[in-house]
Amino acid sequence: MAVAAAERPATAGRLVAALKDAAGAALLALGLAVPILALRIDQDINNQPVLRPRWDDVALAVALVFCARLAWLLLRWARSGTAVAKPRPVSSGAGGYVAARAFAIVGAVLLVLYPLLMLALVGRAGAIKWIDNFGIQILIYVMLGWGLNIVVGLAGLLDLGYVAFYAVGAYSTALLVHNLGFGFWLCLPLAGIFAALWGILLGFPVLRLRGDYLAIVTLAFGEIIRLVLINWVPVTNGYAGISGIPKPTFFGLPFNASDEGFAAVLGIEFSPLHRTMFLFYVILALAFLTNWVTLRLRRLPIGRAWEALREDEIACRSLGINTTSTKLTAFAIGAGFGGFAGSFFAARQGFISPESFTFMESAVVVAIVVLGGMGSQLGVAIAAIAMIGGTEILRELDWLKQVFGPDFEPTQYRMLLFGLAMVILMIWKPRGLIATRHPSIFLRERRAVRADLVKEGHG
Amino acid sequence: MSAGESIVGPILAVEHLTMRFGGLVAIDDLSFTASRGEITALIGPNGAGKTTVFNCATGFYKPSSGRLVLCHGTWPAPEELDTLTQSGRRWAAATGGPVFLLERMPDYEVSARAKVARTFQNIRLFSGMTVLENLIVAQHNPLMTASGWTVLGLFGAPRYKAAEHAAVERARYWLDRIGLADRADDAAGGLPYGDQRRLEIARAMCTEPQLLCLDEPAAGLNPRETSGLTELLLAIRQTHGLSILLIEHDMSLVMEISDHVVVLDYGQKIADGAPEAVRNDPKVIAAYLGVEDEEVEKVEAEIAR
Numbered sequence: 001m002a003v004a005a006a007e008r009p010a011t012a013g014r015l016v017a018a019l020k021d022a023a024g025a026a027l028l029a030l031g032l033a034v035p036i037l038a039l040r041i042d043q044d045i046n047n048q049p050v051l052r053p054r055w056d057d058v059a060l061a062v063a064l065v066f067c068a069r070l071a072w073l074l075l076r077w078a079r080s081g082t083a084v085a086k087p088r089p090v091s092s093g094a095g096g097y098v099a100a101r102a103f104a105i106v107g108a109v110l111l112v113l114y115p116l117l118m119l120a121l122v123g124r125a126g127a128i129k130w131i132d133n134f135g136i137q138i139l140i141y142v143m144l145g146w147g148l149n150i151v152v153g154l155a156g157l158l159d160l161g162y163v164a165f166y167a168v169g170a171y172s173t174a175l176l177v178h179n180l181g182f183g184f185w186l187c188l189p190l191a192g193i194f195a196a197l198w199g200i201l202l203g204f205p206v207l208r209l210r211g212d213y214l215a216i217v218t219l220a221f222g223e224i225i226r227l228v229l230i231n232w233v234p235v236t237n238g239y240a241g242i243s244g245i246p247k248p249t250f251f252g253l254p255f256n257a258s259d260e261g262f263a264a265v266l267g268i269e270f271s272p273l274h275r276t277m278f279l280f281y282v283i284l285a286l287a288f289l290t291n292w293v294t295l296r297l298r299r300l301p302i303g304r305a306w307e308a309l310r311e312d313e314i315a316c317r318s319l320g321i322n323t324t325s326t327k328l329t330a331f332a333i334g335a336g337f338g339g340f341a342g343s344f345f346a347a348r349q350g351f352i353s354p355e356s357f358t359f360m361e362s363a364v365v366v367a368i369v370v371l372g373g374m375g376s377q378l379g380v381a382i383a384a385i386a387m388i389g390g391t392e393i394l395r396e397l398d399w400l401k402q403v404f405g406p407d408f409e410p411t412q413y414r415m416l417l418f419g420l421a422m423v424i425l426m427i428w429k430p431r432g433l434i435a436t437r438h439p440s441i442f443l444r445e446r447r448a449v450r451a452d453l454v455k456e457g458h459g
Numbered sequence: 460m461s462a463g464e465s466i467v468g469p470i471l472a473v474e475h476l477t478m479r480f481g482g483l484v485a486i487d488d489l490s491f492t493a494s495r496g497e498i499t500a501l502i503g504p505n506g507a508g509k510t511t512v513f514n515c516a517t518g519f520y521k522p523s524s525g526r527l528v529l530c531h532g533t534w535p536a537p538e539e540l541d542t543l544t545q546s547g548r549r550w551a552a553a554t555g556g557p558v559f560l561l562e563r564m565p566d567y568e569v570s571a572r573a574k575v576a577r578t579f580q581n582i583r584l585f586s587g588m589t590v591l592e593n594l595i596v597a598q599h600n601p602l603m604t605a606s607g608w609t610v611l612g613l614f615g616a617p618r619y620k621a622a623e624h625a626a627v628e629r630a631r632y633w634l635d636r637i638g639l640a641d642r643a644d645d646a647a648g649g650l651p652y653g654d655q656r657r658l659e660i661a662r663a664m665c666t667e668p669q670l671l672c673l674d675e676p677a678a679g680l681n682p683r684e685t686s687g688l689t690e691l692l693l694a695i696r697q698t699h700g701l702s703i704l705l706i707e708h709d710m711s712l713v714m715e716i717s718d719h720v721v722v723l724d725y726g727q728k729i730a731d732g733a734p735e736a737v738r739n740d741p742k743v744i745a746a747y748l749g750v751e752d753e754e755v756e757k758v759e760a761e762i763a764r
Binding site: 293296300301304305307308311312314315316317318319321322329441442443444446449450454455 | 640
């Protein structure tokens with residue numbers, strides 16, 4: 001009895017504290033909602049601006065924040081009362097690695113079968129959209145994510161201008177096609193090489209920089225490339241971009257309805273689906289190549305040197321590792337894969353302009369790498385699917401219009417939803433989806449390294 | 460393991476080394492030699508410039524003036540040294556063996572070519588990598604050559620596989636030596652402090668150095684760990700014919716294992732000789748007690764009383 005009596009005031013005190021906290025949150029919401037929500041300017045029939053107050057919306061937002069905050073506090077309170085602290089697993093052991101590997105293999109098989117699955121599920125007409133908008137779009141970002149993962153995840157060099165190499169790949173393909181008449185398959189390796197050279201070119205001046213300074217200079221580099229593309233009109237055609245880039249051919253067979261086309265030679269009925277599926281498998285092969293090379297490099301001295309560089313640069317130098325060439329190879333190889341992706345992008349779109357290579361693209365790729373867990377190939381792939389697939393899915397959510405009315409456009413809330421998802425993820429998993437590091441070599445047993453021991457790199 | 464076991468004489472000669480940071484003279488015209496197969500200790504009060512000497516010798520700092528000569532074989536004749544110095548080159552294959560001018564070499568080359576390994580005052584392990592990986596990274600250069608600068612290794616060349624196997628064997632040998640064989644697959648950052656200190660020494664040894672520079676290896680160790688470290692260092696010297704340059708504050712450790720002690724104070728050498736001689740040098744006592752030379756006798760008399 002005495003215990004219960006003692007608990008009651010404590011309970012009341014906590015309830016009051018929770019109410020106060022929720023009220024504070026509601027006040028904050030009010031402060032935010034008034035300038036954002038309260039007044040809306042519409043145009044009437046005579047094109048005259050009309051001020052429309054929306055105080056009911058403000059009240060709703062504030063009430064929602066109050067209730068949600070209170071519910072959250074009470075829920076946490078209830079859980080802390082009952083839950084016994086669970087012992088933390090010391091090490092995920094070899095099991096984690098086997099599970100991740102199995103998951104990766106299943107994922108790879110699913111990706112290979114994806115176009116056929118879509119064909120079976122939604123038929124020929126619907127499949128093009130799902131293979132092109134979803135499959136190819138996502139795979140381009142998976143590849144970009146994996147390419148940047150070498151620079152950011154392994155070598156620990158924060159590169160915010162990765163889109164520059166994507167642009168170099170795309171524009172070198174377009175220019176080679178137009179000026180020298182090369183085909184896609186010749187342009188692809190050349191684009192990779194050019195991008196790698198630009199990677200080295202960027203690498204030299206930034207070798208001495210670290211952390212924030214490196215990030216700023218790489219960001220500027222990305223912008224310089226974009227501005228050059230806009231302003232060097234005689235070569236790049238400026239804002240108007242370059243069009244008429246031919247699509248990849250199947251060993252010389254174009255995907256068209258002509259007599260020399262892929263369908264006619266194989267004696268099957270022409271369908272635009274053939275090309276879409278072919279493009280899907282091309283980017284899938286490129287992405288798998290990126291992954292294979294990265295996984296291979298991690299087990300080679302250069303890959304270990306990258307990771308060591310991320311952990312401690314000075315120790316690297318004391319062990320005879322030439323950090324200059326190590327950083328430059330990371331920049332070059334990462335940029336090279338970006339160039340491949342850019343070349344594919346140019347050939348797939350048939351048209352490129354500087355609009356496609358804004359800072360937003362770099363930010364998305366960096367977000368993919370960070371959300372996935374720096375250095376984790378599987379994590380990056382999952383993050384790319386979630387980020388890019390999520391964007392595309394929002395276009396498909398027509399049923400939301402029935403809930404929120406016909407004016408509701410889900411794509412407009414894309415960035416809001418992404419911001420929210422990222423904040424939640426960063427609270428829940430601050431080091432990304434897959435934060436543990438799997439060692440590249442082991443003596444007896446492969447044990448995952450805890451995320452908090454792995455450094456993020458200093459630049 | 461070392462070709463130099465039968466060779467006697469100096470391995471490193473520091474000549475008129477001066478290091479200025481702006482107006483501050485951290486090292487002032489310092490000269491000493493470290494003999495092959497011996498443990499040379501560099502001691503002195505805090506801020507005397509010991510770590511600066513290390514940073515100059517390992518290429519992390521470029522000295523303001525002076526010469527640092529390292530030799531892998533018998534010491535070169537003065538004419539040979541002069542020719543090398545005047546040629547502007549960083550090293551030369553002298554008659555006795557390769558000779559290196561460390562002050563001209565960048566830090567990674569000092570380790571890779573001149574075979575000088577070092578540890579750090581504040582441990583610098585690759586904490587997110589496993590113990591084994593730390594030791595493999597230390598063998599970067601031979602592995603890089605074996606992997607055909609990555610190209611051959613990418614396609615799984617047998618030559619690289621053999622080299623990697625040999626690297627793991629070397630790592631295993633050092634893990635046994637420092638007693639960490641059971642923890643090879645654990646993250647280096649998760650090891651206890653004393654184990655991290657020993658791992659850093661093992662990692663430096665994996666670069667197959669001729670000269671090992673240890674910056675306060677016993678800092679933060681308890682007496683039992685310190686005596687374990689003493690045994691390890693003496694054993695390494697015995698079996699590998701290694702020369703060691705040591706910075707240490709733990710005087711009992713210094714007196715126990717060093718063959719030769721150099722004492723620095725305010726960037727100048729104040730004593731140089733056998734541990735016994737240095738211990739009784741009034742200048743050294745004065746430097747450590749923080750009094751002027753003339754007052755030493757007074758202070759000593761007070762202590763005796």
